[in-house]
Amino acid sequence: MTPSAACIQLVQRFEGCAKKQADGRFVAYPDPGTGGDPWTVGWGTTGADVKPGVIWSQQQCDARLAKDLASFATQVAAAIGTALTNQHQFDALVSFAYNVGIGNLKGSTLLKQHKAGDYADARTQFARWNKAAGRVLPGLTKRRAAEAALYGS
Template sequence: MNRTPIFAAVRHLLARPLREADVRALDSAIDAALELPAPLAVGPAGVALVRRFEGLARLRPDGMVEAYPDPGTGGDPWTIGWGATGPGIGPGTVWTRAQCDARLEADLARHAGEVAEAIGAAPTSQPQFDALVSFHYNTGAIARATLTRLHIAGDHEGAAQEFSRWVHAGGKVMKGLVRRREAEATLYRGES
């Protein structure tokens, strides 16, 4: 990056030549401004929200966890553990609790990365990010949702109101999704 115009502008504003200490301070400030932010990660509130609504369903007395059909469709996608879906998960799939926990950690990291990519440099608080990750974890819709566009535009109240539109599964309003979206909107607003 060519810093000459920045230094020239500062010299002009100060109406004096820059001292060595001024140059070091400006260089340091420019370097800090150019650093890429650390990748966003879902925080404890986001993890707790996902765990609360995904649940560890079908935990057997022997400690193993069985796959179950999607509540909205009664079939696909089959789910196991903390809401894991995908290839190899279907009727008869059984995992250990450790497998479920490891998959949750990996899925949360992947979804957090996708949310970070979708929102770009938009100012985002940790509660907002956590709510967006929970939403995306459940819907997979962060890249196409109006709430994402509203968040990026800085219309945080409008974005918070959009959560309530995502309560249908299998063509029906699902009470569990209504509760989840309310919790996500509350977290997004920083109210919990």
């Protein structure tokens, strides 16, 4: 499976392409939950190449999002294995993993319940992941609700 337009739109809606400068380029910014690492640029891109002072064009932001989503899709597909998964479930899981990391998805009750075919409980598990640095963040609460809605649609 590959991420659908619904997945891309969901990620873009919640990640935003933030910190646009007057010249149309985007500057890296600290994680809103920690005030530091991981630094982020564009559509929520993090990594060793994203640090203070990094500036990307819109084209760089869009290209990296496409590359990262393809990578997350491959990793999510491997984590799901042979479990029955529809496109909306896959898209929600890719968005989730993009935000919290593939390691967190792999160790989650959300994935365990999905693989067990308990889709109703899996859907409720999204809501548990609304904290950063131990604090509930309203943006994460909204994102998890949107992911759960997509998962269940």
